Amino acid sequence: MSLLGGSDLKEQQKINELELKINREKQKLDKKLTRQKILLGAFLVDALENDKVDGLAQYTADNLDTFLTRQGDKNLMSELISNLEKSVESPTDR
Structure with missing residues (x-):
């Protein structure tokens, strides 16, 4: 056993354990925020689909495309935006 650094190992282990705990809590928070967004x-899709x-x-049709900043997101949402524009132009019996 070394005369120097014996307690340093224990302190480093404690730090590592605390970092793991922090990371777990961050993951829980991220999951919670993701669930809230979903x-x-x-809720908003239901309001749109049922014209509530x-x-x-x-x-949404007028502003969603400008809200999106990434081209991949714009591509992903382009069909939805197009469908919204069509539904606004020619509303069906509701």
């Missing part, structure tokens, strides 16, 4: 998105909020479809 639920909010589902006057003007929401028009607002």
Whole structure:
């Protein structure tokens, strides 16, 4: 056993354990935030599909593309935006 650094190993182990605990808590928080976003998105999709909020479809069609910054996201949402624009132009019996 070394005269120097014996307690340093224990302190480093304690630091490592605390870092693991912090990372687990961060993962829990990330999952919670992701779940909140998914639920909010589902709520808004329901409102759009069932025309529950006057003007929401028009607002979404007009602004979603400019809200998105990544081209991949714009490509992903282009069909939805197009469908919204069509539904606003020619509303069906609801």
